[in-house]
Amino acid sequence: MIKISSYSLILLLLLAASVNAGAADQKITVPLTFDDYYSYEDVVNAVKALNKALPKLTKLDIVGKSEEGRAIYCLTVNNPATGAELDKPGVYVDGNIHGNEIQATEVCLYFLNYILTKYGENENVTELVDKNCFYVIPSVNVDGRYHFFNDPNTSSSNRGLRRPKDDDRDGLVDEDFPDDLDGDGNICMMRKKDPLGAYKTDPEDPRLMMRIKPGEKGEWTLLGQEGIDNDGDGQINEDSEGYVDPNRNWGFDWMPEYVQSGAGDYPLSGVGIKAIASFVRKRPNICMAWAFHNSGGMYLRGPSVKKLTYPPQDIQVYDYLGEQAERITPGYEYLVGWKDLYTTYGDFIEWMVCCNGTYGFVGELFQSSTETFKTREEEKKVKPDTAEERDFFRGSNEVERERLKFNDHLAQGELHKSWTAYDHPTYGEIEIGGWVKFSSRLSAPFMLKDLVHRNAMAVLFSAQNTPEISMDVFEVKKMENNLYRLRVRLTNTKAIPTMNYYAQQHKLYPKDFLRVSGKDINVLAGGKLQNKYRNTVSYKEHKPELQFLFVPGFGSVEYQFLVSGKGSVEIKYDSRHGGKITKTLQLK
Numbered sequence: 001m002i003k004i005s006s007y008s009l010i011l012l013l014l015l016a017a018s019v020n021a022g023a024a025d026q027k028i029t030v031p032l033t034f035d036d037y038y039s040y041e042d043v044v045n046a047v048k049a050l051n052k053a054l055p056k057l058t059k060l061d062i063v064g065k066s067e068e069g070r071a072i073y074c075l076t077v078n079n080p081a082t083g084a085e086l087d088k089p090g091v092y093v094d095g096n097i098h099g100n101e102i103q104a105t106e107v108c109l110y111f112l113n114y115i116l117t118k119y120g121e122n123e124n125v126t127e128l129v130d131k132n133c134f135y136v137i138p139s140v141n142v143d144g145r146y147h148f149f150n151d152p153n154t155s156s157s158n159r160g161l162r163r164p165k166d167d168d169r170d171g172l173v174d175e176d177f178p179d180d181l182d183g184d185g186n187i188c189m190m191r192k193k194d195p196l197g198a199y200k201t202d203p204e205d206p207r208l209m210m211r212i213k214p215g216e217k218g219e220w221t222l223l224g225q226e227g228i229d230n231d232g233d234g235q236i237n238e239d240s241e242g243y244v245d246p247n248r249n250w251g252f253d254w255m256p257e258y259v260q261s262g263a264g265d266y267p268l269s270g271v272g273i274k275a276i277a278s279f280v281r282k283r284p285n286i287c288m289a290w291a292f293h294n295s296g297g298m299y300l301r302g303p304s305v306k307k308l309t310y311p312p313q314d315i316q317v318y319d320y321l322g323e324q325a326e327r328i329t330p331g332y333e334y335l336v337g338w339k340d341l342y343t344t345y346g347d348f349i350e351w352m353v354c355c356n357g358t359y360g361f362v363g364e365l366f367q368s369s370t371e372t373f374k375t376r377e378e379e380k381k382v383k384p385d386t387a388e389e390r391d392f393f394r395g396s397n398e399v400e401r402e403r404l405k406f407n408d409h410l411a412q413g414e415l416h417k418s419w420t421a422y423d424h425p426t427y428g429e430i431e432i433g434g435w436v437k438f439s440s441r442l443s444a445p446f447m448l449k450d451l452v453h454r455n456a457m458a459v460l461f462s463a464q465n466t467p468e469i470s471m472d473v474f475e476v477k478k479m480e481n482n483l484y485r486l487r488v489r490l491t492n493t494k495a496i497p498t499m500n501y502y503a504q505q506h507k508l509y510p511k512d513f514l515r516v517s518g519k520d521i522n523v524l525a526g527g528k529l530q531n532k533y534r535n536t537v538s539y540k541e542h543k544p545e546l547q548f549l550f551v552p553g554f555g556s557v558e559y560q561f562l563v564s565g566k567g568s569v570e571i572k573y574d575s576r577h578g579g580k581i582t583k584t585l586q587l588k
């Protein structure tokens, strides 16, 4: 009897769940809106809605599944009328590889929504979509996103992969998460009144504490994040989810856990990470990659370690794109990973650049400096200008006081929880309070639209600069009876070369080729035309009909062929990143 009733209850629950899922489906329509954050389910419904609204321009793939079996979606944007996917420069964009960095997904969704809804209306966008193929994975760490929305968290928890790991080596895995003691959905901080404590109340704002000076009397001891000792081992919150950092688990310059924390057991051990790697490897046309994160207001390029160098010609390309991105999003800085931030091993963008030969940027969204409550004049007196000043202010109450004013007057108190009494099983009488989950690294929703638009435009600028190649047979000269001289020019009107210099240096894949062929012709000689006026040519010794080359950004290359015979001649250019062009002509 009990069995039957609980069974029917489950059925009812399932039914209710599917009705709800249907309702959520209907809720999200194109154009998407960006006035609040999308949950994992919302993201799935959003990419489905985009795919459904523009079926000719889009293809929706499940790239793979996560550790917990959630689908990782990629929406591919390609106009088949202007060519096949792999024949066009590929631009890859993803976000939310760190589960808590949720607005990175909104940048991806905004970018998709923008190019798809403006297609056919806006000339620049139409041109951009016709020329490129876009691969957009809005949420990489889908488990992290799911748990960030659905579980109590800080703004920094649920970053990693859901690969259980015994952090405190007690034989149990993930057995002591922080606990939402007061049940408000956030993991905040705990403090206890203590005359021997190292902190006292900040006289300017009693919600803040500051370190006591030597000799001063203390008032508070900080007890860390909200939680209890779940496994009774004497420690609190010592073993929560994971930890494998999905952005330290890639295949280039991977280092084990004792060198790089969060590395995982071996490269690409994350199941979703491996699936994305395979997906990318099947798309050799990708020449530009973006990965969005959420801390600091930066456009970062590699190298991510000091010992690695990029060729200077690649750095010119990065500077061109990075400096423009800085202008598009005022306040963001274009920086170099290892030098300006810190060394990382096994990160995604470095894998894109150094294994796949793309260009790549990490977009670190969110700047706390935009959360201001001051006039410009007042702000100048407080806001740190230089990196040294920023370091000085970091962790000081100067910045925290400003954040609290923003919380009070622009978010009406929703970002910070006031200290409230709680009876803790281990610590006794304590207080719980501090910043809530949807604060700190996340823009207040009213600021979201500006953030996603500017960052999507930085991606768009790089996509406007993927190789755009034209072929010009600028001379067909009859030398004598059946001997002809052909001169071919390949021109790139954009900044990104058809093969980056790092990929050439490390022979990551074959160069572009230019092939001259025809049924009744014979290519006697062929090579790069160094100077067309002085007729200097570097002839290739073997197989002169097939030339290996690349076309630099904002530049051109010229080739010369000596051909005997007559009739139809086909000249074919084939490039991973620059597309394919074929021209035919008649020798007579």
Ligand SMILES: [Ca+2]
Pocket (backbone or CB within 6 Å): 165, 166, 167, 168, 169, 170, 171, 172, 173, 174, 175, 239
């Ligand atoms: Ca453990």
Ligand SMILES: [Ca+2]
Pocket (backbone or CB within 6 Å): 164, 165, 166, 167, 173, 174, 175, 239, 240, 241, 242, 243
């Ligand atoms: Ca763990």
Ligand SMILES: [Ca+2]
Pocket (backbone or CB within 6 Å): 176, 228, 229, 230, 231, 232, 233, 234, 235, 236, 237, 238
């Ligand atoms: Ca414990």
Ligand SMILES: [Ca+2]
Pocket (backbone or CB within 6 Å): 168, 170, 172, 175, 176, 231, 233, 238, 239
């Ligand atoms: Ca334990």
Ligand SMILES: [Zn+2]
Pocket (backbone or CB within 6 Å): 098, 101, 293, 294
């Ligand atoms: Zn991140």
